[in-house]
Structure formats: C-alpha cells, structure tokens
Amino acid sequence: MITHLAPATxxxxxxxxxxxxxxxxxxxxxxxxxxxxxxxxxxxxxxxxVRARLPSKxxxxxxxxxxxxxxxGGVLRSATGDRPYNDLEFYVFVRGPLLLNERRYQRLxxxxxEELTSxxxxxxxFRVISFGKLRRSCPSMFYYDLVMGHRWIFGDEALLRxxxxxxxxxxxxxxxxxxxxxxxxxxxxxxxERLVRDYFSxxxxxxxxRNIAKAQLALGDVVLTGLGRYHWSCLQRNHRLDNAFLNVxxxxxVRALHRQGVDFKLHPLQDGRPREELLAAHNEVRALAMQVWxxxxxxxxxxxFTDVREYALASINKCPETHSLKNLAINLRSFPFxxxxxxxxxxxxxxxxxxxxxxxxDENPDPAVVRVIKGNLGVNDNSFDSLVxxxxxxxxxxx
Numbered sequence: 296m297i298t299h300l301a302p303a304t305x306x307x308x309x310x311x312x313x314x315x316x317x318x319x320x321x322x323x324x325x326x327x328x329x330x331x332x333x334x335x336x337x338x339x340x341x342x343x344x345v346r347a348r349l350p351s352k353x354x355x356x357x358x359x360x361x362x363x364x365x366x367x368g369g370v371l372r373s374a375t376g377d378r379p380y381n382d383l384e385f386y387v388f389v390r391g392p393l394l395l396n397e398r399r400y401q402r403l404x405x406x407x408x409e410e411l412t413s414x415x416x417x418x419x420x421f422r423v424i425s426f427g428k429l430r431r432s433c434p435s436m437f438y439y440d441l442v443m444g445h446r447w448i449f450g451d452e453a454l455l456r457x458x459x460x461x462x463x464x465x466x467x468x469x470x471x472x473x474x475x476x477x478x479x480x481x482x483x484x485x486x487x488e489r490l491v492r493d494y495f496s497x498x499x500x501x502x503x504x505r506n507i508a509k510a511q512l513a514l515g516d517v518v519l520t521g522l523g524r525y526h527w528s529c530l531q532r533n534h535r536l537d538n539a540f541l542n543v544x545x546x547x548x549v550r551a552l553h554r555q556g557v558d559f560k561l562h563p564l565q566d567g568r569p570r571e572e573l574l575a576a577h578n579e580v581r582a583l584a585m586q587v588w589x590x591x592x593x594x595x596x597x598x599x600f601t602d603v604r605e606y607a608l609a610s611i612n613k614c615p616e617t618h619s620l621k622n623l624a625i626n627l628r629s630f631p632f633x634x635x636x637x638x639x640x641x642x643x644x645x646x647x648x649x650x651x652x653x654x655x656x657d658e659n660p661d662p663a664v665v666r667v668i669k670g671n672l673g674v675n676d677n678s679f680d681s682l683v684x685x686x687x688x689x690x691x692x693x694x
Contacts, residue, residue, distance in 0.1 A: 320446055322363040324530075324561055326370040330377040334363060337415050341385055342448040344407050345421065349389070349400060355426065356388040356450025358441070362560070365444030367529055369563045380563045382418040385448065386441065393425045430457040434466035436475060436525070444527040465523040469595040470616050472520035474694070476591060477642075477649060479513035480584055481690050482506035484653045486577055488683045495570045503573045504566025505559075510580050512556025514549050514587050521591055533557050545586045552580060585654050603650040608667060613647070614640040629692065630673070641693040644671040648686050652679075 322334040342357055361384035362368040369380035387404060389396045404421035411419040432438055442461040460466060486503040489495065512529065515536045519525045522539060526532045536550050566573070589600055596613070600606040617640040626637040636643065648671045651664050656679060665677055672685040 321366050322446075323366070323368045323370050326368075327377040330370065330379065334368070334379060334383075337383060337411070337419070338446070338448055340414075341383070341407070341411060341419060341421075344411065345385075345387055345404065346449065348403055348407065349387070353389050353391065353396070353400075354387070354449070355390050356454050357448035358386045358388070358450070359446040359448055360384045360386055360441045360444075364446045365440070365527060366446075367444075367561060369560060371563055371565075379415075379417050382420055383415075385419065385421045386424045387421055388424055388426055388450070388454070390425070393423070393428050396425070397423045426454060426457075429455075429461070432461075434460055434463070434468065436467050436471040436520070439464060439467055439525070440527050464520075464525040467520055467523075467525055468616065469521060469591065470614070472517045472591055473595055473646075474642075475513055475520070476517045476584070476588060477646060478690075478694050479506075479510045480588065480649060480653055481687075481694070483510050483577065483581055483584065484649060484683060485687065487581070487653065488680055490570060490574050490577060491679070497567065500567060500570070500573060501565050503577065504568065505563070507573070507576050507580055508556050508559035508563075510556075510584060511552040512560055514580070514584060515553030515556070517587055517591055518546070518549055521594055529557050529560055543586075543590065545583055548583050549587065552583065581653065585650075588650065603654045604664070607647050607650045607655070612639050612643060614643045635670075641689065645686065645689050645693060647671045648682075648689070652682060652686060 322331055338359060345357055346354060358364065362381045363379075363383055371378040371380040387400070389400065401423050404423060408419045408421050429438065429442075438458075438461045442455060442458050483506060486506040489499045489503055492499070516525065516532060518541060519532055519535060519539070522541070524535050524539060526535060533553055536553055540546075568576075585603055589603065589606065592606060592613075593599055596611065596615075598609075598611070600609070619638040622640045623637050625641065629641065630637075648668050651668050655661070655664050660679075665682075668682055668686075669675065669677070672682060672689060674682065674685045676682065676685075
C-alpha cells in the first residue's frame with residue numbers, strides 16, 4: 296500500500312517543462328529498467344510505423360497520452376519481472392479537416408494498433424486528432440490530462456501553443472465530473488451483474504476487483520473536480536485530497552478509498568479474492584458512490600434530491616450543457632423510431648437508468664422502477680441481466 300505521497304519526489308517530468316529538463320522522462324514511477332526500455336522500444340516502433348504509413352505532409356505530431364504518457368503507468372509485478380498493465384494510447388495529429396482525415400487514416404491506424412498489440416502482448420491504440428480541434432475545443436478533463444501530461448513521440452511542446460485554456464483544472468466543467476462518475480459507476484454495475492451470476496470465474500473476480508479499484512480512485516477525483524482542484528497526476532490528486540476540506544460525513548471514506556485506488560493504479564494486481572470478499576468491497580464503494588453522486592448532481596444541477604430514486608425519476612434535462620437541435624439530429628440518426636426525449640442528449644437516459652439499476656434494484660424490484668428503466672432503455676425484458684446489457688449498449692455509444 297502507499298505509505299507516502301510526496302507531491303514532488305515521484306512526479307513525472309514532461310518534455311519541455313522548466314523543471315527537470317535534464318531528466319529522462321519515465322513511463323512509470325518505479326518500474327525496472329527492463330520495463331522502461333521495453334516501453335521505450337514499443338513507442339519507437341509505433342512512431343516508425345505511423346511515420347512510414349502516413350504522408351509526411353499530413354502527419355504533424357504523435358503523442359503518448361494515458362498513464363504511461365504521464366509517467367504514472369501501471370506496473371504488474373510478476374515472477375518473470377515487471378510487466379506493463381495499461382494500454383498505450385497514442386494520439387496522431389494530422390493537418391487538414393479532422394472528419395475527412397478520420398475517414399482516411401483511422402482504419403489504417405487501427406491496423407497498426409492490432410499489429411503492434413500482437414507483437415507486444417498489450418493493447419496499443421491510435422487515435423486521429425488535430426491541433427486545430429484541440430485549440431478550438433472547450434475545456435474538458437480529457438484535454439486537460441492530454442495537454443498537461445504526455446510524452447512526445449514525434450513533435451515538440453511548441454505545437455501546443457494556443458492550448459493554454461486546457462491547462463487550468465478550474466475550467467473543467469462539472470459535467471465532466473458527472474461523466475467520469477457515470478463511467479466508473481457503470482463499471483460497478485457491470486461488476487454487480489457478474490457478482491450475482493450462478494457461476495463466478497477467476498476472470499470475473501479480476502474484472503470485479505479492477506472496477507472496484509477504478510471507482511475508488513474516481514470518487515476522490517470527482518470530489519476534487521467539484522472543488523476545482525483536479526490535477527493530471529494521480530499522486531498530486533491524492534496529495535490535494537489529503538489537504539482538502541469538505542464538510543460532509545463521507546469525505547474521510549473517500550480519501551481512504553482514493554489511496555487504495557492510487558495504489559492499484561500504480562501497482563495493479565490480478566484480484567483473486569473469493570466472491571464474498573469482493574461483494575463486501577463492492578457494497579462499500581457502491582454505497583459511497585451513491586453519496587458522491589447525489590452531492591455532485593445537486594451541485595451541478597442546483598437542485599436537491601432526497602435519494603437517487605428521486606433523482607432518476609426527475610423529468611429535468613440532466614445534460615443541459617448540450618444543444619437541443621444537435622441532440623435531435625443525434626436521436627434521429629441513432630433512434631429513428633423513438634420520439635420521447637428527442638431534444639435531449641441520449642446520455643440523459645443513461646443518467647436516468649444507471650442509478651436505478653445500481654442502487655434501487657434488489658431481489659424484488661419495484662415494478663415502477665422496472666417500468667422507468669425499460670422506458671429509458673427502450674426494451675421489454677424485465678430481467679436484470681438483460682436490462683444491464685441494454686444499458687451497456689446505450690453507455691458504449693454515449694459515455
């Protein structure tokens with residue numbers, strides 16, 4: 296477990312930063328030199344492959360984002376030595392119209408990822424992006440993390456001029472915190488569905504444990520975002536959380552679980568606990584997530600909710616930051632035979648369904664709750680696993 300989280304000693308350096316310019320950037324906090332060199336070689340292969348397959352007049356830069364790009368990638372300790380755990384996430388910046396370039400090059404880059412994944416044994420992903428889009432886009436958690444914590448494979452820091460608005464965590468809107476919490480609570484829902492199956496495998500145990508750890512980390516991250524104190528480094532976030540104050544009875548529990556989440560992020564383990572222990576850990580983080588959910592949504596929507604059922608049944612627009620005409624176009628394209636709620640972004644239906652499935656569903660669910668879930672998901676099946684699958688299909692497209 297983490298015994299100390301000093302904000303400066305283990306902080307990864309970014310190329311182009313004013314401090315630590317002579318230090319070689321690391322992919323992890325404390326992996327062996329062999330793993331660091333393995334990751335360095337993978338990045339070199341990725342850069343060579345992309346530069347060989349994309350026209351030089353189009354390719355502008357390649358960035359490694361994610362945990363390894365920030366210098367805080369996961370290290371899986373094994374009998375044969377340190378191994379990588381997370382995906383390698385590459386962002387390929389291209390000149391010209393982004394939508395056209397996505398059609399031209401995304402499939403090609405996907406094949407590069409598949410080829411390198413087969414070689415490396417971990418997932419390598421490539422995403423087409425442009426500096427023009429980055430400069431024009433409103434602040435978000437994703438863009439903040441990418442601009443503040445990355446590693447150049449091709450290009451340099453000068454290319455990020457004009458992206459200064461992405462360097463301020465206080466600019467990240469509360470809707471981003473809701474999105475993060477929705478995604479991690481979705482992981483808890485999918486874990487819940489596995490925990491109630493008749494058969495529970497070792498793969499199920501690992502899946503459940505991993506999603507519990509992600510939720511433990513996210514609860515603290517959500518609180519920090521709500522306080523305008525988010526940071527791209529998980530170590531810095533934990534330090535800030537330890538020094539923050541929030542006058543709610545559950546805050547100390549959030550801090551304690553966040554430490555566990557950081558520990559898992561940096562040094563993940565394949566969870567082999569029996570179902571009963573995982574169920575107890577799941578119930579703990581699930582109950583705490585409900586408190587954080589209500590706190591955040593009351594803050595974001597400027598409303599009071601007595602419980603998650605009242606929240607889910609409220610007829611308000613839970614995605615007010617989206618544009619109604621654009622929402623209509625999305626709904627007509629994705630759900631041509633659905634009229635209800637067509638002016639609202641589809642994530643609104645996910646926010647109505649998830650709390651009921653995760654916190655209001657028990658062995659004898661209220662028929663009124665079941666009707667609301669079915670209406671939001673557009674299905675007729677009453678079984679929990681079928682409703683979870685329907686929710687997962689909606690979530691995959693609009694998370």
